[in-house]
Amino acid sequence: MPLTDFKVGEKYKYQNGLGSYHETEAVDGALPIGTNSPQKSPFGLYNEKLSGTAFTAPRGENQQSWLYRILPASAHKPFEARETDTFDTNPGIHDWVHSLRLVAGAGDPTMKSGLGIFIFAAGKDMNPHEAFYSADGDLLIVPQHGALDIQTELGKILVRPNEICVIPRGIRHRVTLPEGPVRGYILELYQGHFGLPELGPIGSNGLANVRDFQAPVAHFDEDTENEYTLFAKFSGHLFAAKQNHTPFDVVAWHGTYYPYKYDLGRFNTIGSISYDHPDPSIFTVLTAQSEHAGTAIADFVIFPPRWLVAENTFRPPWYHRNTMSEFMGLIHGQYDAKTGGGFQPAGASLHNVMSAHGPDAATHEKASNAQLKPMKVGEGSMAFMFESCLMVGVTEWGLKKCAKVQEGYNAESWEPLKPHFQRPTPAEIVNGTAHGTKGPAANGAQVPHYT
Ligand SMILES: O=C(O)Cc1cc(O)ccc1O
Numbered sequence: 001m002p003l004t005d006f007k008v009g010e011k012y013k014y015q016n017g018l019g020s021y022h023e024t025e026a027v028d029g030a031l032p033i034g035t036n037s038p039q040k041s042p043f044g045l046y047n048e049k050l051s052g053t054a055f056t057a058p059r060g061e062n063q064q065s066w067l068y069r070i071l072p073a074s075a076h077k078p079f080e081a082r083e084t085d086t087f088d089t090n091p092g093i094h095d096w097v098h099s100l101r102l103v104a105g106a107g108d109p110t111m112k113s114g115l116g117i118f119i120f121a122a123g124k125d126m127n128p129h130e131a132f133y134s135a136d137g138d139l140l141i142v143p144q145h146g147a148l149d150i151q152t153e154l155g156k157i158l159v160r161p162n163e164i165c166v167i168p169r170g171i172r173h174r175v176t177l178p179e180g181p182v183r184g185y186i187l188e189l190y191q192g193h194f195g196l197p198e199l200g201p202i203g204s205n206g207l208a209n210v211r212d213f214q215a216p217v218a219h220f221d222e223d224t225e226n227e228y229t230l231f232a233k234f235s236g237h238l239f240a241a242k243q244n245h246t247p248f249d250v251v252a253w254h255g256t257y258y259p260y261k262y263d264l265g266r267f268n269t270i271g272s273i274s275y276d277h278p279d280p281s282i283f284t285v286l287t288a289q290s291e292h293a294g295t296a297i298a299d300f301v302i303f304p305p306r307w308l309v310a311e312n313t314f315r316p317p318w319y320h321r322n323t324m325s326e327f328m329g330l331i332h333g334q335y336d337a338k339t340g341g342g343f344q345p346a347g348a349s350l351h352n353v354m355s356a357h358g359p360d361a362a363t364h365e366k367a368s369n370a371q372l373k374p375m376k377v378g379e380g381s382m383a384f385m386f387e388s389c390l391m392v393g394v395t396e397w398g399l400k401k402c403a404k405v406q407e408g409y410n411a412e413s414w415e416p417l418k419p420h421f422q423r424p425t426p427a428e429i430v431n432g433t434a435h436g437t438k439g440p441a442a443n444g445a446q447v448p449h450y451t
C-alpha cells in the first residue's frame with residue numbers, strides 16, 4: 001500500500017515528476033525571470049549553478065540547477081581531513097555522517113566509475129549546525145527502520161521504510177531522526193545518474209510512474225551568526241570545513257538536478273499471466289546504465305507483494321548463475337526465495353558474478369509441490385536488489401568487523417537439496433510417456449513438445 005496517502009503536514013511539500021524541469025520559490029518573486037544570472041538577483045540573493053553533468057552533456061542527459069541563495073556555497077574556511085574509518089569515538093550512537101559503513105563496492109570514485117554499498121545505523125540527529133555532502137556520487141537511500149528527516153539545500157524530504165530517496169552528488173544535507181534510531185542501506189553511484197528503465201512493449205505507463213517521484217519545494221533558514229561544520233566525503237575520505245552561516249539558505253531554485261523520493265508502494269508490478277518466471281528486470285524501479293545499452297552499473301529492483309498465477313511453473317526464482325552481481329536486502333517481511341529463515345529484515349546477501357544461487361531447500365520443496373492456485377506472495381513484505389554488471393568486492397568491515405556474516409549460508413540454503421532424478425524405464429520411453437511435463441495448456445490446447 002502506498003504510504004504517502006496520508007498528510008505529512010506543511011513541513012514537507014513536494015513537486016511531482018522525475019527528469020522534469022522543476023522550479024520553486026520559498027519567497028514569491030525570488031526566481032529571476034528570463035535570465036539565470038542577472039547582475040543583481042531579486043532580494044539581493046546570490047546566483048549559483050550546480051552541475052550534475054558536464055556542461056556539454058547532451059540535452060537528454062544534461063542535469064543542472066540554478067540556486068538563489070543568501071550566501072554562496074563557496075563561503076567556507078578550508079577543508080581539513082577528518083577521521084575516516086575511526087569515527088567510533090562515541091561507541092554505539094552515531095549520527096548520519098558517522099553511521100555510514102561501506103560494506104561492498106566496485107570501482108573508484110576518483111575515476112567516477114563504479115558504486116559503493118553502505119549499511120547505516122544511526123541513533124542520533126546530526127547537530128543543528130552541521131551539514132554533509134558526498135562528492136563521490138549519488139546516494140540512493142533505502143531506509144529499513146525509522147524515518148529520515150532530510151533537510152537538503154533544495155528543500156526537505158521525509159523518507160520512511162518502504163520509501164527511497166536519491167540525494168545527488170554534492171547536495172548538502174542534514175539528517176534528523178523524528179522517530180528515533182534508523183537503519184538501512186545506501187547505494188552510492190560513482191558514475192552517471194539514476195533514471196527510469198525503458199518500458200518497451202509494456203507501453204507508456206507501468207513499473208515506477210514518472211509522476212510518483214517527488215522533489216522538495218524550496219525551503220530556507222536564515223542564519224549568518226552561528227558557526228556551522230560542513231562535512232564532505234571526497235574520494236572515500238571525510239573532510240570538514242567551518243563556515244559562519246547556514247548551508248540551508250537557498251530561497252529559490254530551478255533546474256533538473258535535485259533530490260527526490262519515491263514510495264515503493266506505488267510501484268505498478270507486472271508479471272507473467274501465463275507461464276514461467278520472468279526475469280526480475282520487470283521489477284526495476286531505477287536504473288543507472290553503463291555505456292553498453294541494457295547493461296546497468298546499478299539497477300534498483302524491488303520484490304513487492306504481487307499475485308502469482310503462472311500455470312505449470314516453478315514459481316519462485318529459478319536456480320541461476322548471473323554475469324551480473326546481485327546484492328539483496330530486506331526491508332520487511334519474507335523474501336519468497338528464502339523461506340528457510342536465513343534472510344531477515346535488515347540483513348543482506350551478495351551473490352557475486354557467477355555465484356550459483358536460487359531458492360533454498362525449504363522453498364524448493366514447498367514450491368515444487370504447491371497447488372498452483374492464484375496466490376499472493378510477499379504480503380507485508382519488501383525485498384530489494386542492487387544489481388550491477390560489476391564484480392562487487394566486500395570490505396573488511398563487511399567480511400569481519402560487522403561480525404554478522406552467516407557462515408552456514410550455503411550449508412543451510414542448498415546443501416540440503418536432494419536429487420529427485422529418476423531415469424525413465426525402457427517401457428516409458430517406448431510408450432512415449434517419458435517427455436517430462438508438458439506446457440501449461442491452460443485452455444486445453446495441445447502444447448507441442450519434442451522428444
Ligand atoms: O536471486 C534472487 O533472488 C533475485 C532474483 C529474483 C528473480 O525473481 C529472478 C532472478 C533473480 O536473480
Ligand SMILES: [Fe+2]
Pocket residue numbers: 317320322326351357
Ligand atoms: Fe539472483
